[in-house]
Amino acid sequence: MHRKINGVLLLDKPLGFSSNQAVQRVKRILSAAKCGHTGTLDPMATGLLPLCLGEATKFSSTLLTANKTYETTLKLGYLSTTGDAEGEIRPLLTQIARPTLAHCEDVLSKFIGHIQQIPPMYSALKYQGKPLYAYARKGTEIDRPARTVHIHEIRVDALHADELKLSIRCGTGTYIRTLAEDIGKALGCGSAYLLELRRTAIDNFDISHAQTLASLNETAIDQLDRLVLPIDCLLQKYPAITLDDMNAQHLIQGRIIQPLLSDTLAASEHNTVRLYSHRQHLLGLGEIMPDRKIVAKRLLANSELFGTAI
Template sequence: MDGILPLWKPKGMTSHDCVMKIRRLFGTRKVGHTGTLDPEVEGVLPICIGQATKIVQFLTETKKIYVAELTLGTSTETEDAYGNIVEEVTVEKIPSLQEIENVLQSFVGEIKQVPPMYSAVKVNGKKLYEYARANETVDRPVRKVFIHDINLLSTEEKSITFRVTCSKGTYIRTLCVDIGEELGYPAHMSFLVREATGEITKEDTITFEEIESASADKRHEFLLPITNGLTHLDTLQVDTETKQKVLNGQKLIKPKIITDTKPFKVMHGERILAIYAVHPNKEQEIKPIRVFSDS
């Protein structure tokens, strides 16, 4: 059983909880998720099963789309609605729609973020939330992320709802705090839902209720092809003779159409054979990064 389960993660479960439950429901240990969602957040969480676990790192690196709500006037330890309040002020003047639009657009492009103390980012081998829980302070690394698109959806009293398309590693909690700061107020993220990971969207998803109501021998029908998680990679089509070399994990002469060292998928017709990249030490060769067994 190989493929991507387009799970709609419910609130109240960690991403690891979802993996454990899917292992039980699908009767396999070869299961991996493609980007952590906090327990309080629901949304698209592609789960790789069987040979699809070989593409976890590539699917994790894709763009994400979120709908978020930020609330002005209050900041919290965790930068979301579940942490202790750090600062609270009266929002005497709600920013105008034009002011909000201008600030949102100022975040489009490459930006720098300081990850929240309550996050899994490691510093000196220890997760930031471990320092936070021990009331220890530590210098947090500045990270560069990319905001592809951000659009205002609605405003209501002190809240602002927007949709954002962003790179891997973007903390939406921190984005909400930074937007609030630009608008002149402390702020926190009061709601978040993930609408898409790469090309896998909310419309593609399956709930645990749907999985559990299906018979065990029908659950494989919920899986998407492995290639659905690799649409962002270029494709190299090979003939039947080369197909066997690829399945054997052989290095190949670099085709003229390959011009850089980015990973690309190797296909024989509609079938995914492997993920290759230009050899780091031999520019005229390509080498396998992942090979999918012949089944």
């Protein structure tokens, strides 16, 4: 029997699971009526996968544009058809000059900031209604325009022979497999592929607070709900407004409201705000209009029944 559970569960996705498989497994463990993820993590990758339960699925897109942090190991001097260890792999050079730590750090510094990337063929990007990986599996190459992505930080964690371990913090849309290939080329190794990839952070969420499937299976059913974070943990970047009963009721009824707003908030660069009742129950998101009125943007169903403190 499915239960109505509302909130966010941080999962440490295991190797070999697709994001959808992880969703279905957690949904079954928690007996949750509704569950979805906040952005795909490849089967060969492990690490942080925030899962939205119930009403939280309405706000899952808030993490799609968030910064992400990864730990990865690159195999230098090799080319993989998929950019990772799951593809067909071949060496590029019979004799490769092993890069020094100093050379790696010098080259990697050139990748910081805005860079251009060509999305890999083995990706979920659509072309004429089909994902690129569907064409790649048939041996068809599709021209892909370069995209601008932002790399905030790349740190060398270790260098052993032809294996380079990195920590990377990057903006949305970054393909770590493509970044690995480009780094391999820039180091003079011809290319590189991902031996392993682990996502350790998304926005303010950290892997240290994530649950494994094993730990969830070992947790008593009456204790599982304690692991679920409140819905508004997804919305902390938006300013909060507390409404009186009348404005809260009007908002739920679909009316435009005009609560008292501070000059600072009215002039804020954020026109999206978190809305709470005076009992500190989350109602949803609203949008501040130029005339300082607020219109509902996305509300929880039966708002007063689904709430969490600020």
